[in-house]
Amino acid sequence: MAETTERVLHLLGLLQQRPVWTGPELAERLGVTTRSIRRDVERLRGLGYPVQAAQGVGGGYQLGRGKGLPPLLLDDAEAVAVAVSLRLAAGGTVSGASEAALRTLAKLDQVMPPRLRGEVRAIHEATQTLDSGQATVDGEALLRLARAVRDTVRVRFDYEARDGTPSSRTVEPVGLVATGRRWYLMAYDVDRDDWRTFRLDRMAEVEASTWRFRAREHEDPAAYVQRSVTRSAxxxxxxxxxxxxxxxxxxxxxxxxxxxxxxxxxxxxxxxxxxxxxxxxxxxxxxxxxxxxxxxxxxxxxxxxxxxxxxxxxxxxxxxxx
The missing domain is CATH 3.30.70.250 (Malonyl-CoA ACP transacylase, ACP-binding)
Structure with a gap:
């Protein structure tokens, strides 16, 4: 079974490399019969990959476009490239893309091997961007908060208020909002028994706990943060x-x-x-x-x-x- 799964993944990788493959070409590459190729193609279709087949001259197997997005198969270099690109996109420089990039990065980080995580972190730390007036946010803290929102677990962090007063907070996070210049967290402050908005660039020592919470009724995080940053701040x-x-x-x-x-x-x-x-x-x-x-x-x-x-x-x- 493991050999079959590995062969199916290899087949998927080949289909992603060029537009069309004939059955005999794939069979030769994988060391199997064309009948096995047909079975493996059906397995890929069952997983959601729209593999198209055409008969005759110029025909063959082709990976088409489907209605939904099936799981992606990435090699090491591709995974690192995607993670680095997502880190840059999560900085808010692309309108409407930063939140989606952050969610995708959180999913990729969850399944990425430790050695690849290290490569991504090394590239991120070695790269500088020209200052555009945006507040610097720690990428690891951003990921921890995104995962905490997804997993509905409490978060602890040190926080510096506008006047420089330090404090320690324990919160139940419900949403991250990017304004283009800064990142904000909407969360329920457990100690103060009220909803609060926190700037991520004022956070330190962000740690997610194992304490799961039941989500409270709340308004849309974007609307809450907008009202907070445009007036009360x-x-x-x-x-x-x-x-x-x-x-x-x-x-x-x-x-x-x-x-x-x-x-x-x-x-x-x-x-x-x-x-x-x-x-x-x-x-x-x-x-x-x-x-x-x-x-x-x-x-x-x-x-x-x-x-x-x-x-x-x-x-x-x-x-x-x-």
């Missing part, structure tokens, strides 16, 4: 009515910075957070639409000051000369 919060449709406002803003809600077909409520009133005022002026500040009142004062400064800067010095 900043010193300044604002509510602004923008006189433009939501789709047009969305093109001039980012979900990583604001929360948008359609008031009607022509008006959008923008809720945002910022480190300073000046920064928020600049952003609102840049989006290019008429708007009304609902709160805070201090933001209106900053906008008025900016407006007066802009008017003075736009005056023609020559027109004021005697």
């Amino acid at each position: 900043y010193h300044v919060e604002a509510r602004v009515l923008v006189h433009a449709p939501l789709a047009e406002v969305a093109e001039r803003t980012s979900v990583r910075a604001v929360t948008l809600t359609a008031v009607d077909d022509r008006t959008t409520l923008l809720e945002a957070g910022a480190e300073s009133l000046q920064g928020l005022a600049f952003h609102l002026s840049w989006i290019g639409f008429e708007f009304e500040v609902q709160e805070p009142a201090e933001l209106r004062e900053v906008l008025a000051t900016m407006g007066r400064r802009a008017l003075r800067a736009s005056a023609d010095p020559a027109a004021e000369a005697p």
Whole structure:
């Protein structure tokens, strides 16, 4: 049975190497009869591989495209190449791909032999990328958290708050969210008895426990993290009515910075957070639409000051000369 399984895997590897093989060619390569090749092809089909067969001149066996994705057969070099590529994709540089890359990397890491894991880690540690303003996240910690979310087990880690205060946390993780610049974990903080958002670049000594937990009712992690990072994480919060449709406002803003809600077909409520009133005022002026500040009142004062400064800067010095 083991010999048959090995032969079927070898057959699959051959079918992946070139478009078409004839039955006699495969039989010669594998040292069996063409009848054995036909049986092995049926075994591959039973596993979900769409092996097509055509008669006549130019015909033969061909690995086609199926409706679903069957298990992949990778040799050592291919497995290392895929793992390294997934680590880079998990950095959030490809829109919409980072979460899928992380899930795939977690699955691959689970079945990868220790020697190949070592090769992947060596390549990752020896590779540098130009800084694009993204916070650095430990790849091993990212994998541990992804597996903990998948396996519904508690996680312990050291955490540094915004003001630098250190703490130790025990949480029940439910989702990882990438904003493009940073990674966040949504989890239930066991000691504080409440939901929390944690930045992965502020974590240290991430360890998954063997304590399995029953998932609690919770909102979508992406929506929870977005609300947390766009408002509660900043010193300044604002509510602004923008006189433009939501789709047009969305093109001039980012979900990583604001929360948008359609008031009607022509008006959008923008809720945002910022480190300073000046920064928020600049952003609102840049989006290019008429708007009304609902709160805070201090933001209106900053906008008025900016407006007066802009008017003075736009005056023609020559027109004021005697």
